[in-house]
Amino acid sequence: MxxxxxxxxxxxxxxxxxxxxxxxxxxxxxxxxxxxxxxxxxxxxxxxxxxxxxxxxxxxxxxxxxxxxxxxxxxxxxxxxxxxxxxxxxxxxxxxxxxxxxxxxxxxxxxxxxxxxxxxxxxxxxxxxxxxxxxxKAELPENPMSADRVRWEHIQRIYELCGRNVSETARRLNMHRRTLQRILAKRAPR
Known part of the structure; x- marks a missing residue:
């Protein structure tokens, strides 16, 4: 409504x-x-x-x-x-x-x-x-997101907030730029 x-x-x-x-x-x-x-x-x-x-x-x-x-x-x-x-x-x-x-x-x-x-x-x-x-409140979901999926979504959100700038995202996540590039190139985990 x-x-x-x-x-x-x-x-x-x-x-x-x-x-x-x-x-x-x-x-x-x-x-x-x-x-x-x-x-x-x-x-x-x-x-x-x-x-x-x-x-x-x-x-x-x-x-x-x-x-x-x-x-x-x-x-x-x-x-x-x-x-x-x-x-x-x-x-x-x-x-x-x-x-x-x-x-x-x-x-x-x-x-x-x-x-x-x-x-x-x-x-x-x-x-x-x-x-x-x-x-x-809602019950615990039958199939909650995996820890890998939560991590991946967090990285994606920061990446979007940084205007899809890999270097800035890596700096904010305290992560090596190449490591971040490998994560971004992969499919989302289940």
Missing amino acids: SLLQDTPAAVSPSIGEDPSLLIVDDDKPFLTRLARAMDSRGFKVETAESVSEGLETISNRPPAYAVIDMRLGDGNGLDVISELKARRPDARGIILTGYGNIVTAVTAVKLGAFDYLAKPADADEIYSALMATRHD
Whole structure:
């Protein structure tokens, strides 16, 4: 379901007594649509377009729920999630990002995020993440990626981020350039 299709849903009893929700995102159209969609699901929504606005809202009225973009114009959404957990330890915050990777996901969870979603996430996914309990998380996959495949994908991601520059990728991975060239020439492991 798209954020544009924010059909009213019944107020969930799992929202609890405090339905306050803070959404922090610098993408104004997305922020507006998500706020409208969450309002129709029973939340009392406040919005912020920057880290500083988010921190100010949290210091005045720490919300029970939060949806925070990772990269904002004036800083990092992890600062907002960290402050939210310091002010209100029982709050449920999720991080949204277009730059998903394992390291930032782990960091977000360590700083207090309940979940981590990659953009584009729709209102239903976000609502489900906010209302989930820890045991609602996905089960361990039957056939997880092998360590070789995870390593290969990490190398490919760094290679792409470096603009397909082998020398720069090798330097960042602390690897010999020729070794990296051999890895890149091979097929992806299973």
